[in-house]
Amino acid sequence: MKEEPEPFWPLIITAAVLAVAVFVISMSIEWWGNTVLRSVLITALVLMVVADIQIARYYRRKRAEGEPMSDERLEKMIIYASAYSWRVGIFFMIVVVLLDLARVITLDVATALSSSVFVMTGAYFAFYWYFGRRGDVQ
Secondary structure: OOOOOOOOHHHHHHHHHHHHHHHHHHHHOOOOOOOHHHHHHHHHHHHHHHHHHHHHHHHHHHHHHOOOOOOHHHHHHHHHHHHHHHHHHHHHHHHHHHHHHOOOOOOOHHHHHHHHHHHHHHHHHHHHHHHHHHOOOO
């Protein structure tokens, strides 16, 4: 007898509530300057840990059921999305460095690095979604 998969919406609601709670708590605590960017970084870190726990639970359950972890198409999508997001991230960092050298913008190190991380992460999810919608990856 095959088990029904867990519904996705409780996880999304839990993640949203956790994100709001961590953001509000980190904004209310007086620590290293207490900016929105730093609170967003702490919130992203907490959500990343929660996502890693959920992924580990998912793979452990699949291994116990004897199902394969992924197929060739999924592996190709992950590889292509990772490669393209890496390229977007490097290009973004080059543009930020050039804009800083030209005195168009002035960023501190934490802001520049965190924005690079967010751009690379967003690019990964965008490319993963694109390759998933497109179908076969060449």
